[in-house]
Amino acid sequence: MKIRYCEGWLAALLAFQPWAGEVVRWSVEGGPKPVGLTFAGRIRLQLALGGTTDASHDGQPRDWDGGPVRSPAVDASPRTPVEWADALAQAATGAAHPGVKSVETYAQWGGSTKPGGLRIVCADGAEIFGSLI
Numbered sequence: 001m002k003i004r005y006c007e008g009w010l011a012a013l014l015a016f017q018p019w020a021g022e023v024v025r026w027s028v029e030g031g032p033k034p035v036g037l038t039f040a041g042r043i044r045l046q047l048a049l050g051g052t053t054d055a056s057h058d059g060q061p062r063d064w065d066g067g068p069v070r071s072p073a074v075d076a077s078p079r080t081p082v083e084w085a086d087a088l089a090q091a092a093t094g095a096a097h098p099g100v101k102s103v104e105t106y107a108q109w110g111g112s113t114k115p116g117g118l119r120i121v122c123a124d125g126a127e128i129f130g131s132l133i
Contacts, residue, residue, distance in 0.1 A: 001060065001099050001122040003035050003049045008064020010045075010088075010130075011037055013071040013095045019078060019087060036130075043084055044133045045117075051127035060099070060124065071095040081116025081132045082107060088130065089118045099123045106131075 007025055014020040014037070021040040027033065036046040072094045076087035085105040092103040102121045106112040109119045116132035 001120075001124060001126050001128065002062050003047055003128060004063045005061055006120065006128045007035050007037060007047055008066070009069060009095075009097060010047075010092065012064060012067070013069040013091055014039055014088075016069070016071045017074055017076075017087070017091050019074075019076050020091075045088070045130045046133050048129045048131070049126060050129060051122075051125050053122075053124045053126045069095050069097075081114075084132055085116040085118050092118070092120065 004027055007027060011023045011025050014023045019040065023037055023039045025037055027035045034046050036044060038044050071091055074087050074090040074094065076083070078084040078087045089103050089105045092100070099122055100120055101123050104119050106114055106117040106119065111119070114131055118130045120128040122128065
């Protein structure tokens with residue numbers, strides 16, 4: 001999964017979450033890095049790409065097509081970075097994207113000392129890390 005595609009997908013699925021408020025993408029139309037989102041007026045999620053992608057997935061779109069995402073509303077009132085990460089992970093998991101193998105918070109993953117964030121493992125081998133900053 002390409003990083004700007006993931007950014008657009010996350011923005012689209014957060015549109016269904018009442019706790020997310022207004023969602024703003026940082027890199028609209030392939031704009032400059034960093035790639036990420038601002039939502040709820042103050043929460044910033046910076047995205048970074050890791051892992052090794054499988055060459056058989058090279059034909060994936062570079063950016064989100066703007067289509068709607070079906071994601072059940074997550075009952076949450078996040079206040080801390082850990083709570084925000086948990087709400088984000090639940091929303092992404094609920095969206096059930098076929099290109100996503102798993103979604104976990106940094107606390108569940110155990111591979112980061114940051115208090116809030118999520119790791120998205122994609123079917124093509126890519127890993128996308130979303131750190132709350």
